[in-house]
Amino acid sequence: SSGINAECPLRPGTTKSHILQSSCRCEKVEGKCGFCIFQQELPDLPDRPEMTFDRNTLSLRHVESGCCVTFNTLEALRLVDAHHDTVKVAYAAEWQAKRKGLEHITNTPKP
Secondary structure, eight states, X not given: OOOOOTTOSEEEEEEOOOOOOSXXXXXXXXXXXXXXXXXXXXXXXXXXXXXXXXXXXXXXEETTTOOEEEEEHHHHHHTSOSSSOOOOOTTHXXXXXXXXXXXXXXXXXXX
16 A cells, blocks of 8 residues: 555655765766755855755646646745744744853854
């Protein structure tokens, strides 16, 4: 059993690959390497997530119409507000309150 509901009109699909390299590898590829593409396309993003899977995708295809929507890493990171800290986990305030006086903890890298 695949675990997919036969009555569901959407079918998921994925593409999986390796983690984006942490430095330029243009001399080893034709054109621009993934690192340089992300640097060029996301110039205002101060830091990338530590583990960026640049070639991974998630797609949802409507069975009857064939219409498909695909989500990818670069497009998702383009939506990150590089200048304002808009996302916090539920316990962030409580966690920080217990660590008062530790300034380096409250100054976290973005995104």
